[in-house]
Amino acid sequence: MERLVFFALLALLQQGGAANVKHLPEIVHQETAEEREVAGQITVHCPSQPSQALDHLLLYLSAQDSLEGQVEQLKNRTDSLDGQLQQLAQQELAETEADLKATVEALQATVSSQDSIIQQQTATLQQLQGTLQQLEATNQQQASSLQQLEATN
16 A cells, blocks of 8 residues: 555656546556566656645545544444443343243242142032032932831821
């Protein structure tokens, strides 16, 4: 990147007032396309008045540095937000897990209570069946006694 900026500056200085930033990529490509390394001596004839294109290039490079800083800040902010999001997700997950555990425990207590009630009702039903059998036996005895009384009358 430093070599590219150097070539761009040299090209702009050499063109002077006629320099145009829009043609800069073509100029740099022409200067660097043939070889990767520049050998020999470079002579630059700088006009007495620097070009506006040089000012534009410097503004462009300054803006690019500023944008790179902003991009870095955005990356840092994104990383920070990602960390916060992960932390919130973990907290939410822990809270949800605790709520689910409490719900499961409450349901287990309800089931246990219902089971106890069912057992009590089963015992009561068995007692009622026993009482009903006793009443039926008593009823049969009374019917038998009644038949005997009727037979003797």
